[in-house]
Amino acid sequence: MPGDVLVVRIKKLTLNRDWAKSDDGLDERALNSDLAVKVKENGKSIRWHLDRAAGTATPDPPAEHLKHYAIPLKPMLGCISAAPGTAQAPPGTGDSGYYGGNMDFNEIREGATVYLRVANPGALLYFGDAHAAQGDGELNGNALETSMDVELTVDVIPNKRIGDPRVETDTDIITMGLDGSLDDAFKEATSDMASWLEEDYKLTPSEIAQVLGTGAEYHVSEVADRNAGIVLKISKARLATLVK
Amino acid sequence: MPGDVLVVRIKKLTLNRDWAKSDDGLDERALNSDLAVKVKENGKSIRWHLDRAAGTATPDPPAEHLKHYAIPLKPMLGCISAAPGTAQAPPGTGDSGYYGGNMDFNEIREGATVYLRVANPGALLYFGDAHAAQGDGELNGNALETSMDVELTVDVIPNKRIGDPRVETDTDIITMGLDGSLDDAFKEATSDMASWLEEDYKLTPSEIAQVLGTGAEYHVSEVADRNAGIVLKISKARLATLVK
Amino acid sequence: MPGDVLVVRIKKLTLNRDWAKSDDGLDERALNSDLAVKVKENGKSIRWHLDRAAGTATPDPPAEHLKHYAIPLKPMLGCISAAPGTAQAPPGTGDSGYYGGNMDFNEIREGATVYLRVANPGALLYFGDAHAAQGDGELNGNALETSMDVELTVDVIPNKRIGDPRVETDTDIITMGLDGSLDDAFKEATSDMASWLEEDYKLTPSEIAQVLGTGAEYHVSEVADRNAGIVLKISKARLATLVK
Amino acid sequence: MPGDVLVVRIKKLTLNRDWAKSDDGLDERALNSDLAVKVKENGKSIRWHLDRAAGTATPDPPAEHLKHYAIPLKPMLGCISAAPGTAQAPPGTGDSGYYGGNMDFNEIREGATVYLRVANPGALLYFGDAHAAQGDGELNGNALETSMDVELTVDVIPNKRIGDPRVETDTDIITMGLDGSLDDAFKEATSDMASWLEEDYKLTPSEIAQVLGTGAEYHVSEVADRNAGIVLKISKARLATLVK
Numbered sequence: 001m002p003g004d005v006l007v008v009r010i011k012k013l014t015l016n017r018d019w020a021k022s023d024d025g026l027d028e029r030a031l032n033s034d035l036a037v038k039v040k041e042n043g044k045s046i047r048w049h050l051d052r053a054a055g056t057a058t059p060d061p062p063a064e065h066l067k068h069y070a071i072p073l074k075p076m077l078g079c080i081s082a083a084p085g086t087a088q089a090p091p092g093t094g095d096s097g098y099y100g101g102n103m104d105f106n107e108i109r110e111g112a113t114v115y116l117r118v119a120n121p122g123a124l125l126y127f128g129d130a131h132a133a134q135g136d137g138e139l140n141g142n143a144l145e146t147s148m149d150v151e152l153t154v155d156v157i158p159n160k161r162i163g164d165p166r167v168e169t170d171t172d173i174i175t176m177g178l179d180g181s182l183d184d185a186f187k188e189a190t191s192d193m194a195s196w197l198e199e200d201y202k203l204t205p206s207e208i209a210q211v212l213g214t215g216a217e218y219h220v221s222e223v224a225d226r227n228a229g230i231v232l233k234i235s236k237a238r239l240a241t242l243v244k
Numbered sequence: 245m246p247g248d249v250l251v252v253r254i255k256k257l258t259l260n261r262d263w264a265k266s267d268d269g270l271d272e273r274a275l276n277s278d279l280a281v282k283v284k285e286n287g288k289s290i291r292w293h294l295d296r297a298a299g300t301a302t303p304d305p306p307a308e309h310l311k312h313y314a315i316p317l318k319p320m321l322g323c324i325s326a327a328p329g330t331a332q333a334p335p336g337t338g339d340s341g342y343y344g345g346n347m348d349f350n351e352i353r354e355g356a357t358v359y360l361r362v363a364n365p366g367a368l369l370y371f372g373d374a375h376a377a378q379g380d381g382e383l384n385g386n387a388l389e390t391s392m393d394v395e396l397t398v399d400v401i402p403n404k405r406i407g408d409p410r411v412e413t414d415t416d417i418i419t420m421g422l423d424g425s426l427d428d429a430f431k432e433a434t435s436d437m438a439s440w441l442e443e444d445y446k447l448t449p450s451e452i453a454q455v456l457g458t459g460a461e462y463h464v465s466e467v468a469d470r471n472a473g474i475v476l477k478i479s480k481a482r483l484a485t486l487v488k
Numbered sequence: 489m490p491g492d493v494l495v496v497r498i499k500k501l502t503l504n505r506d507w508a509k510s511d512d513g514l515d516e517r518a519l520n521s522d523l524a525v526k527v528k529e530n531g532k533s534i535r536w537h538l539d540r541a542a543g544t545a546t547p548d549p550p551a552e553h554l555k556h557y558a559i560p561l562k563p564m565l566g567c568i569s570a571a572p573g574t575a576q577a578p579p580g581t582g583d584s585g586y587y588g589g590n591m592d593f594n595e596i597r598e599g600a601t602v603y604l605r606v607a608n609p610g611a612l613l614y615f616g617d618a619h620a621a622q623g624d625g626e627l628n629g630n631a632l633e634t635s636m637d638v639e640l641t642v643d644v645i646p647n648k649r650i651g652d653p654r655v656e657t658d659t660d661i662i663t664m665g666l667d668g669s670l671d672d673a674f675k676e677a678t679s680d681m682a683s684w685l686e687e688d689y690k691l692t693p694s695e696i697a698q699v700l701g702t703g704a705e706y707h708v709s710e711v712a713d714r715n716a717g718i719v720l721k722i723s724k725a726r727l728a729t730l731v732k
Numbered sequence: 733m734p735g736d737v738l739v740v741r742i743k744k745l746t747l748n749r750d751w752a753k754s755d756d757g758l759d760e761r762a763l764n765s766d767l768a769v770k771v772k773e774n775g776k777s778i779r780w781h782l783d784r785a786a787g788t789a790t791p792d793p794p795a796e797h798l799k800h801y802a803i804p805l806k807p808m809l810g811c812i813s814a815a816p817g818t819a820q821a822p823p824g825t826g827d828s829g830y831y832g833g834n835m836d837f838n839e840i841r842e843g844a845t846v847y848l849r850v851a852n853p854g855a856l857l858y859f860g861d862a863h864a865a866q867g868d869g870e871l872n873g874n875a876l877e878t879s880m881d882v883e884l885t886v887d888v889i890p891n892k893r894i895g896d897p898r899v900e901t902d903t904d905i906i907t908m909g910l911d912g913s914l915d916d917a918f919k920e921a922t923s924d925m926a927s928w929l930e931e932d933y934k935l936t937p938s939e940i941a942q943v944l945g946t947g948a949e950y951h952v953s954e955v956a957d958r959n960a961g962i963v964l965k966i967s968k969a970r971l972a973t974l975v976k
Contacts, residue, residue, distance in 0.1 A: 180668025424912020
């Protein structure tokens with residue numbers, strides 16, 4: 001129900017196809033004028049071969065200098081979402097926000113848990129946008145877009161308020177700032193983590209600053225969609241030493 | 245000489261004191277209004293005990309919930325720099341730019357190599373700002389500020405143009421964007437890496453985009469000084485497969 | 489039809505009510521930490537009396553220091569829009585983009601002409617969000633929200649491509665950048681004006697830069713919604729001297 | 733003395749030469765990728781003829797479409813500054829900050845008053861960077877750079893704290909946000925104006941928001957130097973109605 005948090009545990013992500021599609025564009029957010037001039041002819045589609053036995057992806061056919069270029073398969077879900085609450089038509093599945101959506105964060109992988117704010121009765125979960133692998137930022141606008149079988153479980157934490165989506169992996173707790181610029185996303189990820197440390201670990205404002213100052217790990221998660229994303233990770237091993 | 249690149253290899257960083265000083269402030273760049281209100285009373289000095297045998301730092305005295313909080317010592321240099329070329333007085337040592345300076349990047353550690361653009365005869369290298377450990381962003385404005393013995397070697401690559409400073413570790417090549425906002429620093433780090441891949445690996449614009457799209461790893465290096473920093477890392481293992 | 493431009497001429501805006509509603513909040517985009525702390529208790533509704541004979545609006549009741557505060561009525565339309573083209577549900581009426589929408593630009597007044605990109609057969613024009621007056625930025629999140637009678641005419645320019653919406657007043661041509669940050673909106677407004685000067689005035693890139701450098705007037709139009717807006721105005725008197 | 737405010741009244745700005753120098757570049761901050769590609773060959777010097785009798789400037793020689801292009805002369809000072817207080821060497825005269833400096837704001841003209849924070853005994857005022865005219869933003873990196881005779885008077889307000897420089901014209905009070913991005917400059921200009929309204933007009937936080945929401949006028953003052961500038965103007969006529 002609205003006011004709850006949906007807990008989505010990603011149990012298994014299994015690639016079920018031997019190819020993926022991407023491109024060689026670079027998102028506007030990555031371009032200063034030098035780079036804009038350099039890549040002005042880019043934008044063509046690139047096909048990747050997925051070798052599931054070897055666990056690698058290779059461009060198919062490869063460009064001249066990429067004949068031996070192979071990247072590890074790291075299947076992930078680009079989209080996972082509760083339905084946003086709105087009196088109007090909901091945003092499309094290419095967008096993101098407090099409800100989750102098209103976050104394109106490459107640690108939403110097998111074993112990860114995603115926490116989403118519930119805004120509608122029944123939460124109305126959806127997921128998709130299977131990526132065989134993706135660098136930080138999803139710079140090409142597309143990752144290695146493919147198909148996969150997904151197993152996940154869903155749980156509910158009643159009466160809990162969170163900001164933007166949270167993620168938990170074996171090793172880290174992670175807040176995700178999603179906003180119109182990297183600078184604003186950075187503030188949001190930091191503020192959400194401060195709230196998490198305050199609520200679940202009972203830290204004071206001074207303690208929060210000490211933990212963030214010594215333990216923050218920030219990545220750019222995405223620049224390819226309307227919101228930019230920055231994630232803030234804190235190691236669970238470090239948090240385990242906190243006195244509650 | 246101007247037009248050359250200075251290659252600084254950090255051979256050894258040895259902590260030589262058993263304490264460091266930091267604080268519990270949070271930099272303005274990290275604050276949205278919620279967090280600004282939450283930490284408005286912060287700003288006091290925090291002393292850290294450095295246990296070099298155990299390899300850990302602990303707040304001294306610790307706040308209530310941080311009684312068992314201990315972080316690994318990861319000594320790093322906040323500042324490393326050639327002198328900027330300028331007809332005017334140079335910027336202070338708190339600033340950063342194409343010449344290096346106060347970059348506060350927590351991978352400038354023992355074993356790293358830093359490449360700096362030379363703007364003056366003799367390059368006029370300086371370094372300092374010893375940090376016993378630092379989270380991404382140097383959120384407190386100060387890291388664990390301390391003292392250390394530094395061993396480094398200096399080499400020159402004649403007649404080479406680079407943009408902002410580059411860093412190389414055992415595992416990665418890294419470009420560093422230093423600019424007035426995270427959004428601009430992001431563009432700069434990306435553009436500098438594109439130039440690196442073009443010049444040293446002979447990649448075409450299309451190949452550059454494919455490698456960045458699948459292999460980029462972006463961190464926020466710093467928000468505590470006048471420039472914000474974003475670093476872009478590409479794995480050397482991956483680059484080793486490129487056909488030159 | 490898609491590919492055309494819709495020309496909306498605002499003939500008459502007549503206030504038809506003697507009150508408006510606003511509030512005393514300040515949008516997050518306007519707050520640094522000092523200001524966030526200062527206004528942390530703000531957020532209450534403010535009623536304004538509209539004296540249409542005198543042409544002024546006054547807070548009702550006024551706060552202590554605003555007993556004689558009166559602002560000129562300058563009726564404007566916050567929203568004017570063609571329907572966006574999308575396979576998905578359209579964005580809500582609180583959003584903005586190439587299609588127009590909730591732009592909250594205080595020069596969309598009687599006498600102004602708005603040019604909108606058509607993305608659907610029939611264009612599907614809508615308008616609303618009547619403001620009795622509004623400062624730049626719509627800082628309170630609400631302007632003086634009221635009701636008005638609107639007269640406008642609609643025309644079509646076939647087969648013309650524009651970027652974000654354009655506005656024309658008696659004195660100026662105006663491009664509007666709408667994007668996730670002021671920095672990105674600034675680039676967009678500038679780029680759109682460069683296109684306008686190139687297409688309709690046949691200026692070369694060098695001439696465009698000379699006209700912009702000497703004649704640009706930039707305002708912040710809005711910060712209160714998902715997109716920030718910056719407008720770029722060029723005086724028609726100045727353009728009249730250009731040799732086509 | 734440090735802690736005072738320097739009041740600089742610009743009495744007279746008289747052009748004393750019949751030419752100025754500018755260029756046809758566009759600053760990086762104005763370029764999205766479309767515009768970067770469009771102007772990639774720009775960057776040449778442009779000479780302007782100043783006709784002081786007619787009060788106009790014209791490109792000399794003019795490009796094809798600018799044969800009749802003439803802009804009004806509006807002499808202004810790009811730089812006006814107290815010396816910054818620093819234990820290190822001061823920033824160069826191309827930079828700006830709380831001390832003033834290279835602000836390139838086109839309303840710092842004859843009749844304007846500039847308020848600067850004093851950081852050194854004697855304040856150590858300097859001024860220069862004579863512009864015959866300049867559009868908002870100083871997009872070319874250079875305005876119409878020329879020479880002029882300057883008459884100004886200097887006064888002191890003892891024991892007064894201000895943030896970034898303030899400007900007063902016949903019609904407006906103006907705060908200037910100078911920061912690494914337009915988004916941050918916008919916050920700073922707004923926060924400084926809130927302080928001004930609080931201190932000199934005794935407004936409460938709610939009243940400040942009402943005055944800003946209905947009366948703010950924001951311009952982009954500059955994008956051509958290290959700091960971006962946004963100015964916030966409030967009409968003195970409106971302020972005259974406030975009850976102190």
